[in-house]
Amino acid sequence: MELPWQIGEILGSLRAAGYQAYAVGGCVRDMLRGAAPHDWDLCTSALPGEVERLFLGRFAAAHTGAAHGTLTLAAEGLPVEVTTFRADGPYTDHRRPASVRLGASLAEDLARRDFTINAMALGPEGEVIDLFGGRRDLSAGLVRCVGNPKDRFAEDALRILRALRFAAALDFAMEPATLAAARAQKGALRFVAAERVAAELDRLLAGPGAGRVLAGCGDILAVALPEIADVLCGPPCPALAGRTPWEFVAETIGAAAPVPQVRWALLLGGLGRKKEGAAGEQGPAPEGESRAERAGAGAEQALRRLKVKRSFGTQAAALVRCCCMPLPTDETGVRRFLAHWGLATALWRMEAERARLAALAGGPGARCRRQGLERFEELVKEQLAAGACLGPADLAVKGKELLEAGLYRPGPEMGRALKELLEQVLEGALPNEKNALLAWAAEHKK
Ligand code: ATP
Ligand code: MG
Numbered sequence: 001m002e003l004p005w006q007i008g009e010i011l012g013s014l015r016a017a018g019y020q021a022y023a024v025g026g027c028v029r030d031m032l033r034g035a036a037p038h039d040w041d042l043c044t045s046a047l048p049g050e051v052e053r054l055f056l057g058r059f060a061a062a063h064t065g066a067a068h069g070t071l072t073l074a075a076e077g078l079p080v081e082v083t084t085f086r087a088d089g090p091y092t093d094h095r096r097p098a099s100v101r102l103g104a105s106l107a108e109d110l111a112r113r114d115f116t117i118n119a120m121a122l123g124p125e126g127e128v129i130d131l132f133g134g135r136r137d138l139s140a141g142l143v144r145c146v147g148n149p150k151d152r153f154a155e156d157a158l159r160i161l162r163a164l165r166f167a168a169a170l171d172f173a174m175e176p177a178t179l180a181a182a183r184a185q186k187g188a189l190r191f192v193a194a195e196r197v198a199a200e201l202d203r204l205l206a207g208p209g210a211g212r213v214l215a216g217c218g219d220i221l222a223v224a225l226p227e228i229a230d231v232l233c234g235p236p237c238p239a240l241a242g243r244t245p246w247e248f249v250a251e252t253i254g255a256a257a258p259v260p261q262v263r264w265a266l267l268l269g270g271l272g273r274k275k276e277g278a279a280g281e282q283g284p285a286p287e288g289e290s291r292a293e294r295a296g297a298g299a300e301q302a303l304r305r306l307k308v309k310r311s312f313g314t315q316a317a318a319l320v321r322c323c324c325m326p327l328p329t330d331e332t333g334v335r336r337f338l339a340h341w342g343l344a345t346a347l348w349r350m351e352a353e354r355a356r357l358a359a360l361a362g363g364p365g366a367r368c369r370r371q372g373l374e375r376f377e378e379l380v381k382e383q384l385a386a387g388a389c390l391g392p393a394d395l396a397v398k399g400k401e402l403l404e405a406g407l408y409r410p411g412p413e414m415g416r417a418l419k420e421l422l423e424q425v426l427e428g429a430l431p432n433e434k435n436a437l438l439a440w441a442a443e444h445k446k
Contacts, residue, residue: 001031003124006075007040010055010082011124017054019046020085020106022121022129029117032128032138033170042082043109043121047102051082069102085109091155094191107131114152114159115166116144141172149181157188161200161224164217168207174217182220189223197224198306205263211254214267218246227302231270241363245270248359256355261312262348264303265319266355271298292324315345322349327376334379335426338390350377389425389432397421397437405438407445417441 003011007023014021021044027037044051048071052061059073059080069084087108089099106121106129113119116137121129128135132146143166145152145159153160160182167174174182189197201224204210214221218232234245243251253266299320303313322341327349328334338346353373360366389395399414408414421437424430430440 001034001036003031003122004040004078006059006078006080007042008124010042010059010073010075010080013054014042014044014046014051015124017046017050019044019050021046022106022123024083024109024121025113025118028120028122028128029134029138031122032120032135040078040080042080043085043106044082045085045103045106046082047084048082051084068100086112088112088155094154094157094188096156111146113146114156114162116146117142117166117170117172119146137175141170142175143167143170143172143178144175145178145181149178150184153181153185154188157185157190158192158196158200160186160189160220161192161197161204164213164220165200165204165207168204168209168213171207171209171212179217182217186220186223189220192224194306198308201225201267201306202260202264202308205253205267206258206260208258210258210263211250211252214253215247215250218250225302225306227268227271227298227305239364241360243359251359252352252355255358257351259348259351261315261319262351262355264312264316265299265323265348266352268299268302268316269295269320269323269352271295271302271320289325292321295324296321318345319348319352322346323352327353327372329372329375329379331379331383332426332428334376334383335388335390335428338380338383338388339422339426343384343390346380350380389422392418392422394432395422395425395437396432396434397441401434401438402441405442407438407441417445420444 003023011021011023021042023040024043025041027040030037046054048063048066048069051071055061055073059075062072062074064070064072064081065083069086071082073080073082084102085104085106085108087101087104088097089101090097092098110119110121110129110131116132116134118134119132120134123129137144143163145163163174163178163182166172204213207213218228222229222232228246231249232246236242236244240248249266249270253263256262256266296317300313300317303316318341322345328337341349350373353369357366357370357373360369383390395418397418399408399410399418402408402414402417403410408417421430421441424440425432430436
């Protein structure tokens, strides 16, 4: 894989000026495993001011992390972070070094990095500087700390979450000593800001190894996400084919498409549930509704605490609620379902159900649920193909028509009449046609 020309040019210019310069970190890891890097970090012996001067009039520079020696060059569409070789001072808050020392050596700069796979440097001629066995771990599929894992996690607890995230995203295993240290130091995760927890969890959940990592590291995660503690300690359950609720959640997430709303909803779907309730089970409507409320409120609260984007939180919590409701298998029920939840939530709900069924793997009730899901999918397709009316916006009559027919003036009564018309159409009692709707409205006007 070739370096982008901008990277080649920046490295070349720095070297021509007598400095050392390398690509470093994630971009090197990704290039070596044959994936396209999504951002570019360079490290150099030049100080930020020297880098800025060197590219004056060529690439615009922004001091994005001045205290840490980082400068971002805008290299014709490619943002490139250039950081001066540095060594970290002591860590005092389990998150950040109290000070950093610029002017360190490349070896010191690599030694401060989190994992061996992230601690390699690459020169413009393709030379790889690999002081900690990064290439070996990359081909073995291992996340291993640089140096003593206990110390590294104690310095910065975010690294614990990063380790789990890389294991999930790359589908790698945790090297045993690294995993043991993550477990031993997990208490420090309480020092990690909620936004950072959310960002790492989001990337963890998106990864192909998410199910496996969640299954094996739930106890570690629960320090950062205490909301899952109840789900985590649930005993094995016959309704889940003998699995614990947490095992079931992990397996379901692993089986689901990596759609963030779906995977988050599956992760948080068991919150606010009565302890004896089995995760992922459906109940009849009245019980289902109150359970949906509890679960939805639990998810909503957790997502708010994690400070995720409000619109995302709303979508994921709605899906959690929706997942507590049984899937209708009749036309009217499906129209009402689509009208109530919206198409996007209904499609995510199907994906969640598919994943749960995959995790149930022929357990109790699985066949019946599969048939229910298939029937629901079929009916949803039919309703969409038929252009069915699924909400006020689809109704063939709006307030304007009721006004023109001299039936209603704008106001609460008109609103009620429109709602009633929609009910009749969803029910299938009336066709979604202007004349039929107006006639019915005239007849039923109070
Ligand atoms: P990605 O960009 O896919 O998240 P990345 O490895 O590039 O992966 P970044 O957060 O962009 O991760 O960080 C760039 C590099 O900085 C890492 O590869 C690693 O060498 C180093 N690094 C980042 N965060 C830490 C940390 N908390 N402790 C030690 N080194 C870190
Ligand atoms: Mg990166």
